[in-house]
Structure formats: structure tokens, C-alpha cells
Amino acid sequence: MSLARGRPYLAIPGPSVMPDRVLNAMHRAAPNIYEGALIEMVATLWPDLKALACTRQHVALYIGNGHAAWEAANANVFSRGDRALVLITGRFGEGWATSAEAMGVQAERLDFGRSAPIDLDRVAEALRADKAHAFKAVLVTHVDTASTARNDIEGLRRVLDDQGHPALLMVDSIASLACDTFRMDDWGVDVLVGASQKGLMVPPGLGFLWFSEKARATTRGNDLRTPYWNWEPRAFADGFYQHFCGTAPTHHLFGLREALDMLVHEEGMEVVWARHATLARTVWAAGAAWSAQGAFRLNIADPAARGHSVTAMRLSGADGARLRRWCEHEAGVTLGIGLGMAEPGTPAADAFFRLAHMGHVNAHMVLGALSVMEAGMEALGIEHGSGALAAATAEIARHGKGEMPGAR
Template sequence: MLSNGRPYLAIPGPSVMPERVLNAMHRAAPNIYTGELLDMTATILPDLRAVARTDHHVAIYIANGHGAWEAALSNVVAPGDTVLVLATGRFGHGWAEMAEGLGVSVQTHDFGQRDAFDLAKVEQTLAADKGGRIKAILAVFVDTSTGIKNDIKGLRDVMDATGHGALLMADCIASLGCDRFEMDAWGVDVTIAASQKGLMTPPGLGFVWFNDKAAAARAQMPRVSRYWDWAPRVNPDGYWQHFDGTAPTHHLFGLRAALDMIKEEGLENVWHRHAVLARAVWAACDVWGQGGPLELNVADPARRSHAVTSVMIGAPDGDRLRAWLEQVAGVTLGIGLGREPADAYFRIGHMGHVNAHMVLGVLASMDAGLKALGIAHGQGAVAAATQVIAEASGATTAPGDHSVDHHSG
């Protein structure tokens, strides 16, 4: 079969694990009481703050993203408190369900699955909340199910304009290390992420960054679960309190390697790489859609994530294409998560450890799959994607001239 060889996972998390990360984890267990593990953890914390662009606190949990949701909520809202959830996909609703499970009253604005927050509607809601009933706003920056990227800075501006004192909580699980995010500059009080996407480390670590306003809210809580309490994690009396028990040793070694890779490339360059590769994916999809049913879920490029692209193609062709790619080409695309009918959709993950040849390989394989399955599509999609890459590289070739002029892009 043509799929024999190394498979490629193009789902929106877990993302491709770099060999450097896997090699860092492939080692004997360390001493968890003294020595290199403790010294290394001390270097991880400031680098996690740098990736989120904050000077404030960060707590590490042995948990997935859902655990980070619960950790963040447990520290700042109590049963009976009210939160406002802004949903643009499955994961906004998932965070709302987590809050409800903690006894929190949830008010949800559902903006559908194809467009970003309507900030005018949010402003109306906050202006009407004269008594400050809403304690926190839960906003997913990029919803993995839809690929929608929301305006977090604009949301903070609306909160400031209305004088509302709620905490602004941002889910960056799908986007951290992929889409530009500025926690402090954008006025975010609590940020949530996990290890398995832009941070290029296997699933198992959840992160919560919080500022002094959020810390003050924690101090007013009547009680917080011992495990989720972030206070001892960021001000531990002993190393074990960073994790409320045994450290996630090998995940930490992998995370250290991943953070080194981000530092060496430079976070601005990481963001740029993701932006270019996303535009290549969109260019191919636009061409395919000119001659068939394929359509990008988000019409406005400014509202599309640079980490994941959600695509509509019609039932059952979403599943047909995914199955062909996995069985014949060795490429796995993401399912139509949270969509109905699910087999009308698929998602392309282009996050973390990805480069031009990886993304172009996915797109060429998709092009072959559309042809093999007889799914109507426009011609020239791969050429459109390669043009995006060529232009971004800063290389130009005059007609009839095969020399290359290199200049800064």
C-alpha cells in the first residue's frame, strides 16, 4: 500500500511530536527530590510565561485541557456565582458544561459555528449587568472544532468601555505558540493551555497563567480543592507542591526541549511560520472550492486560526476523504468534531512542529484523494499553495531567468 512508511498526523492535536522532544523524554527516571529535575523546572516557568507574553504567575497541572478548565474555574468562581460564556464552537460549550458541573450559573451567548464573537452584543450584556453579577467571562480564543479565532483584545476593550469588573479568562489550548497571543497587553486575567498542540509535547500537562487580579479573586474564595488550588503551586514550600505530588518527570523533559525549540526560533518567527502555512492551506482550499462543494468554515481570513482549519465538503465526503487519506496516503485529518452531520466536515491541523514540506505534502495528498474519489474540485490548488510559500520565502524569479534573487521577506 502507498500508506506504508511513516504516517503523518494532521489533526488539530495531539500535534506532531519533534524527535528532539521524544529523545529528551527517552531516558531513565530522575530523582524527584533534588538535582537536575528541580533545577530544570525552575527554567521552565519563566519560559512558559514568555510564551504567553505575561510577567505574572503560571501553574502546571498533570491534566489535559479539560483539567486546566476546571483548575482555572475552581480558583476564581464558587457555586452560585455567574459566568458569561462566549461560544463559537464545541469547546466554548464544553467549558460552560465544566462550570455547570461545579455549581456555577452559566449565561451563554452562542454565536454559532461560522463566525466570531459579536462584541456589540457582549457590550450590551455587560452594560446591563449593573450589579456585577457576572464574575468571569469565559472566552475560547481559537475553538478547535470550528477554527474560529476570536478578538480577545477587542473583548477586553469592551469590558473596559463598560467598566465591568469581571475576570477575562481565555482558553488558548488550540492556539498558544501558533496564533499571536499577548496575555498582559490584551488584558487577560486567566489563560489556559495544554501541552499537546503548539507546545509540541505529548498530552498530559495543563497550564494556567493568572495575574494579580485573579490571585485576589482566589484569596476571596471560601474553599478551593487541594489539588486544583494554584496558590501552593506557584509559591511552594517544597518542590512537590508544584504538582501536588510526584512531578510529571518525563513530560517536563519533553517540555523543556520544546520550549528550547521555540526560544531558538523566536516566538515572533513561530507565529509568522504558522501564519504563512495557514495561508497556504487556505489558498488550496479556495481553489478546490471554485470547482466543487469544498468550502472553508470561516469566511473572513482575519477570523481564521493559524493552527487549525475547519472545512465543509458535504456528507459523506468528509469521512470518505479522511478514510482514503489515512488508508492510501498515510495522512490523518481531523474529524468533523461537534458538527452535524459530522461526515460533511473535516479539519486540518497545522500547528506546532510543522514546516512547508509537511503542509504541502498534506495538501498534495488531499488533491490526490479528491481525484481518486471523484469529488468535484477546482484545479491548481497545490500550485496556489506553493505560490504562497514561494512569496513568503522572499525569493523572486524573473520570467525566463532561472537565477534566484534572495532578499528579506
């Protein structure tokens, strides 16, 4: 007899939970795309998208997912034969490198494995070795959605500056946008890649590029830019249609407007970041307790190197897959699969799973998911340490008393 009846909780790292307000904003008839309210509303999106990324630079919006946003970034920055240094800390760093290579870019990989962030000393060594400054850009994920490693973007900019290397700094923030602290201008990021389906709480289908004036100037005349991916008309539109290279994604835009109201204007980015930081620590507190006995482990050992939007975990053998299925079918909580952490079909692949805590998520949702996970381990006879739920609730209590550390 399943206890999964009732409202299910999708705790995967995107698509994330969508607020009723966002869904209701999208639930309307097709609008007039030639004049009136839609055009006026869309004009209000651009300053708020810049506020989201903490930038005064430029922003372009695309109809597409995160992979489309990668392609847009590649098309606008590179020419065929250009070289890029790609810093890999999980599946999605590798994916961006592969995307660039398919478009004719020479991607030199610097791989740091699947359980650690980038090593800035190794990056500095690679940049020093590039005496001819052949790397046009350095590509990195802020938080890799698969490994959940979080990279030090501010530190990476210092390394580039210390080495006197002119490469553009390009960052994939798809898993971290509106979850982890991100300050594009303060950190000297030249191109920022984002998407709608995670921290932004909007259905998949919108990709974003924020880009600096330096990136714009450096990449003029490149030969990969096509009419559809070109960021120039999208960011500097002479008329509504140019923003979208055709018909606008109308209902996604209504949802985006509502989400930005909630994040930028009502909660505020500093508070959004602090909420995600507390919820992440809540998950980690439970994980530390479970790790005291048995095979349970958090994938990233150092808390400072973990993303605040999603946490990758593992058990042993097929226990991760067994736990995921129990949580979904017996209790209504869907956890994420262990994406890209091991070869498909191997026992290690079934060991990994992920719990998302991104976007429209609060304390009772995270505590509920953790309670279900513990109940699943008990029901399945999976060995684990005790005291996880007490540790998690203590973290929430500390936040309530104002004792939490900063969002950073």
C-alpha cells in the same frame, strides 16, 4: 495497493507532531525526584512559560489535559452560585460552559454559532445589561479547536473596559498557544488556560494556568478551590513537591524543557507566530481554489477570523469522511474528524473534517498534506476547483521572498 507505507503524518489538531528532540529528551530512566538535576531543570521552566504567554504574571502547572485545566481555572476563580458569561464559537466554548455548570457556576451562554467569531457589539450589549455586575468572569476560547474560529481577545478587553465591567477575562488558548499571536499582559487577560499537546509539541498530560494578580486577589476565599486544584502552592511553591501537589510528571517535564528551548530560545515567539501564519495562509489558498467548484468550503469565511493552528473544512454528505479515510489508508495522512460541527450520525457530521498545521510543522508537511487531499478528491471523484496546489506553493514562495504579511 496502498501507498501509505512509510512514515505516517498525523495531521489532527492534537496530539500534534512531536519533534524527535522532545521524544529523545523523554527517553530516559526515572530521575531522582528529591534533589539534583531535575529540580534544577524545573526551576528554568517558569520564566520560559511566562515568555510563551507574553506575561510577567503567575503560572501554575497541572498533571492533566485541557479539560483538567478548565476545571483548575473554574475551581480557582469561582464559588458555587457565581455567574459567568460564556462566549461560544464552537464545541469547546460549550464544553467549558458545561464544565463550569457541573461545578455549581451559573453559566450564561452567548452563542455565535459554529462558523463565525464573537460579535463584540453583542458582548457589549450583554455587559451593559448586567447593571449589577453579577458576572464574575467572561469565558472565551481564543481559537475553538472544532470550528477553528479565532476570537479578538484584545478587542474583547476593550469592550470590558469601555463598559466599565469588572469581570475577569478568562481565555482558553489550548488550540492557539504557540501558534497564534497571544500577548496576555498587553491584552489584559486575567486567566489563560493552556495544554501541552498542540502548539507546545509535548504529549497530552500537562495543563497550564497563567493568572494575573487581579485574578488572584479577586478570587481569594472562594469555595470551589480544593487542595489539588489550588493554584497558590503551585505558583508560589515552598519546595519542589508543592509545584505538583505530589510526584512530578517527570518525563513530560523533560519534554517540555526541550520544546521551550526550541520555541522560546531558538526560533523565538514572533517567528513561531509568523511561521504558523504563513502555513495557515497556504492551507487557505488551496481551500479557496477548491471552493471555486463543487461543495468544498472552509468553515470560517473571513480569513481574519480563522485560527492559525487548524482549519475546519467541509464537503457534502459523506464525502468528508470518505476523503479522510482515503488520505489515511491510501496515502498515510490522517486528517481530523469534524468534531462538534453537526449531530453524530447525520450526513452533515460526515461532511466536516479538519487539517491541523500546528506545532512541529513546516512547508513540505503542509504542502504534502494538501497534495494528498487533492489526490484523494481526484481518486474519489469528488468535485473541486482547480489550481489549489499552485496557489499553495505561491504562498510559500511569497514567504521565501519576504513578501508575507505580519503574523498578526
